[in-house]
Amino acid sequence: MTEIMSVNESKPELEVIRKASDILQNNGTVVFPTETVYGLGANGLSSTAVQKIFDAKMRPNDNPLILHVHSLEQVNQIGIAPKEFYQLAEKFWPGPLTMIIPKNDAIPHEVSRGLETVAVRMPDHSIALSVIREANLPIAAPSANISGRPSPTSFEHVNSDLNGRVDMIIDGGETGVGLESTVIDLSTKPFTILRPGGITFEDLESVLTKELLQTTAKIKSQDQTPKSPGLKYRHYAPKGELFLVDGEGERLLEKIKELVEKYSNQNYRVGVLVTDELKSYLTDNLSDLNHIYMYDLGPIDNLNQVAKNLYNGLREMDNNSVEIIFCRTFPKIGMGTALMNRLKKAARDRIL
Structure with missing residues (x-):
C-alpha cells in the first residue's frame, strides 16, 4: 500500500x-x-533498494540511474570528480x-549497470534536498513514471502511474522546469552533452568554453549500455500517435490545419x-472542432513555459482519448534543443 503525504x-x-x-x-x-520532474527515490548504495526502482517503473535493466x-561532500563518496x-x-x-x-x-x-561511471546531480528543490539530507544517502531517482510514458510534473501524474507500486508518494505540487536535467559526460574529453535540458549548451559554454563538444550521443547497437538515461529507449510517449510538423509562419499554420482536417474527416x-x-x-x-482536442503549451517566444507544459499536454492527450497528435517543431536554440529532443523521441523521429 502506498502512503501519500502532502x-x-x-x-x-x-x-x-x-x-x-x-x-x-x-x-x-x-x-x-524536484525542480525538473518528480523522482522515484531509493538508497543509491543498496542493490536491493535500487532494484525496486526498476521493478516499480518496469524500467529496462541496462538503463543507468542518476544519484x-x-x-x-557526498560526491566524494561515490565518484572521482575533475x-x-x-x-x-x-x-x-x-x-x-x-x-x-x-x-x-x-x-x-x-x-x-556495469559502467565505470556514475551520474550525479544536486536538485534545486527544498523537499528533495530535505529528504536527501535527512536520509544522509545518495538517492537514486529516475523520473517517477512507468518507463516510456511522459515524465510526471504533478502529483496527479505520479499517482496515476505508481500508486500501489511504491512505499510513499510526497505531494509537493507542480514542478518548475518540467523537463529532465541536462546530462554532461565529464569522464572523457572533449566533454559531451548526452541529454539537453534546463541548463543549455550556451550556459555550459560560458564555463567550459572550447572543452565542451555539442553532441548528443547515440547508441551504436542495442547491446550497448547507455551512459545516460534518455539515450537508448523510446521515452516520453503518449498512447496516441505523435507527429511533429515542420515549417514556418503562415505555411506552418496551414499545414497543421490541413493535417487536422484530413484525420478528423476520417473520424x-x-x-x-x-x-x-x-x-x-x-x-x-x-x-468543426468536435473531434479535435487542443492543449495550449504557451507562447512561442517563451520556450521555458512551453517546456514546463509539455508533459502535462501529452498526458492530457491520453486523458482525452486522442488517437493522432500533432505538434509543431521548435527552434533548436536554448530550451528549444531540449524540447526537440523530448518531442522527437516521443514521436519516434516522425517529422512531417
Whole structure:
C-alpha cells in the first residue's frame, strides 16, 4: 500500500521528511518532487533498494540511474570528480544539471549497470534536498513514471502511474522546469552533452568554453549500455500517435490545419499541442472542432513555459482519448534543443 503525504514546498514538514528518510534508509521507495520532474527515490548504495526502482517503473535493466546528493561532500563518496565538475557545480548547483564522472567501488552494479561511471546531480528543490539530507544517502531517482510514458510534473501524474507500486508518494505540487536535467559526460574529453535540458549548451559554454563538444550521443547497437538515461529507449510517449510538423509562419499554420482536417474527416480523435498563435488560427479557421482536442503549451517566444507544459499536454492527450497528435517543431536554440529532443523521441523521429 502506498502512503501519500502532502508537503509544503516553502517549509517542508519535518515529520514527513523524517518518515520518508526512514523508508529510504530501510531500502524502501519514495517519490518526491524536484525542480525538473518528480523522482522515484531509493538508497543509491543498496542493490536491493535500487532494484525496486526498476521493478516499480518496469524500467529496462541496462538503463543507468542518476544519484542525487545534497552536498559536494557526498560526491566524494561515490565518484572521482575533475576540476571542471566543481566549476560547473559552483555555477549551476543546486539545479537541473547532471554530471557523469568516474565512479568508485561504493556504487552498486544496479546503479551504473556495469559502467565505470556514475551520474550525479544536486536538485534545486527544498523537499528533495530535505529528504536527501535527512536520509544522509545518495538517492537514486529516475523520473517517477512507468518507463516510456511522459515524465510526471504533478502529483496527479505520479499517482496515476505508481500508486500501489511504491512505499510513499510526497505531494509537493507542480514542478518548475518540467523537463529532465541536462546530462554532461565529464569522464572523457572533449566533454559531451548526452541529454539537453534546463541548463543549455550556451550556459555550459560560458564555463567550459572550447572543452565542451555539442553532441548528443547515440547508441551504436542495442547491446550497448547507455551512459545516460534518455539515450537508448523510446521515452516520453503518449498512447496516441505523435507527429511533429515542420515549417514556418503562415505555411506552418496551414499545414497543421490541413493535417487536422484530413484525420478528423476520417473520424480519428485528433489532438494538437498548440502555441498561442496556432490555437487562435485553428479556432478561427477550422469549421468543426468536435473531434479535435487542443492543449495550449504557451507562447512561442517563451520556450521555458512551453517546456514546463509539455508533459502535462501529452498526458492530457491520453486523458482525452486522442488517437493522432500533432505538434509543431521548435527552434533548436536554448530550451528549444531540449524540447526537440523530448518531442522527437516521443514521436519516434516522425517529422512531417
